[in-house]
Amino acid sequence: MSIDMAPRTVATLTGEPILEIRDLAVDYGYGADPVHALRGVSLTLHRGEVLGIAGESGCGKSTLVYAATRLLPPPGIIVGGEVRYHDPDGAGPVDILRMPDRDLRAARWQDTAIVFQGAMNSLNPVYRIGRQIVDAIAAHRPHTSRAERLERARELLVMVGIDADRVRSFPHELSGGMRQRVMIAMALALEPRVLILDEPTTALDVVMQRQILEQIMELRDRLGFAVIFITHDVSLLVEVADHIAIMYAGEIVEEADARDVYRRPRHPYSHGLLHSFPPLHGPRRPLAGIPGSPPDLQALPTGCPFHSRCPAALPECATVHPELGPTALLEPGRRVACLLHDGEHELPEILTG
CATH class of the missing domain: 3.40.50.300 (P-loop containing nucleotide triphosphate hydrolases)
Structure with missing residues (x-):
């Protein structure tokens, strides 16, 4: 050629x-x-x-x-x-x-x-x-x-x-x-x-x-x-x-190695996405899904845009907008926009895998 x-x-x-x-x-x-x-x-x-x-x-x-x-x-x-x-x-x-x-x-x-x-x-x-x-x-x-x-x-x-x-x-x-x-x-x-x-x-x-x-x-x-x-x-x-970025309401809320996102999602939204489809291997489990609907981008709520749908929302999530950054565990290559990972709160069970 x-x-x-x-x-x-x-x-x-x-x-x-x-x-x-x-x-x-x-x-x-x-x-x-x-x-x-x-x-x-x-x-x-x-x-x-x-x-x-x-x-x-x-x-x-x-x-x-x-x-x-x-x-x-x-x-x-x-x-x-x-x-x-x-x-x-x-x-x-x-x-x-x-x-x-x-x-x-x-x-x-x-x-x-x-x-x-x-x-x-x-x-x-x-x-x-x-x-x-x-x-x-x-x-x-x-x-x-x-x-x-x-x-x-x-x-x-x-x-x-x-x-x-x-x-x-x-x-x-x-x-x-x-x-x-x-x-x-x-x-x-x-x-x-x-x-x-x-x-x-x-x-x-x-x-x-x-x-x-x-x-x-x-x-x-x-x-x-x-x-x-x-x-x-x-x-x-x-x-x-190789790498996955999760987007929600015009922002990136989690970014990490693909295997880490799958095995240990750190943002409640990432966890909800992963549990919205049936597993290909292992025992059957109920599909959890994500309640509610995405927010109106023209009238975003204050604080974290996901807080109204989040099963692990904190009171301050309604007023404080989380910045995308490393978790308190300092996991290499991972960034998360969630107040649960500031090192001052106990992580819910869904995010401790």
């Missing part, structure tokens, strides 16, 4: 930061009474890492990544923060939020790429899928010939488990799982260093979900890109993510 793209393997990974989100704040709406959809969110994605972001619908997961990549549609407004991309081949980190439009267009697909939720809505229904992949390559590799681009499109389809002859198919001629694989192929066309997956398996059956997840992880190991995986299903992240 003659298109100039140097392969990257998992052996080249260093664990260095590749994307840093710092104090990102987003509002929806104009005027004196906007909806504060994100409030000071900070995250770090390392090279080769799979970072999972989980939470209920409306907690700000998709808003976070669309704002970080400057794909946020109106009336969304970025009101603060920075998103620093560390280019291993560049002179230093650049702030995506302040990049000139020309540089931003060049960076998309090449540095960062997104697989959206609805593949049928993301693919153009009147163009063959081969043409759509070829057009993306041509925009960034104009020196290549059409034959080279078409060959690359065929290789990409084979890479994601689709017959190369499908380059001549229209989107409506493919199943839902195949369309989602085409979107993954398009996202990987220029071998980006960061791949963002916005609930890529939501509309698929469990068998197809498994196949696509295994495909993504195999490609990650082979090509060495980092992944931000967004989903409301924490059980998926437990299997594929």
